[in-house]
């Protein structure tokens with residue numbers, strides 16, 4: 001199901017936006033002109049991820065430091081051992097949409 005989550009001008013380069021769809025917490029990032037959407041729940045201990053430090057395409061969980069790739073949700077470092085969900089983003093005109 002494709003859902004509109006924001007207008008393009010609502011998320012500036014290097015910024016992030018948190019939101020929820022059907023109770024699922026998600027986070028949208030804009031990096032190098034592209035948008036990436038991930039689950040805003042760490043696979044280690046369910047902490048929120050989106051407030052963590054971002055370095056390029058890597059987001060670090062603010063609780064215990066596990067790192068994930070924004071592009072596909074794969075885990076990059078302990079203590080997490082599983083990736084997180086990542087959702088394909090498509091820009092349609094002025095709208096940012098995800099497939100969820």
Ligand code: FES
Pocket residue numbers: 042043044045046047061062063064065066079080
């Ligand atoms: S809750 Fe994210 S690393 Fe522990």
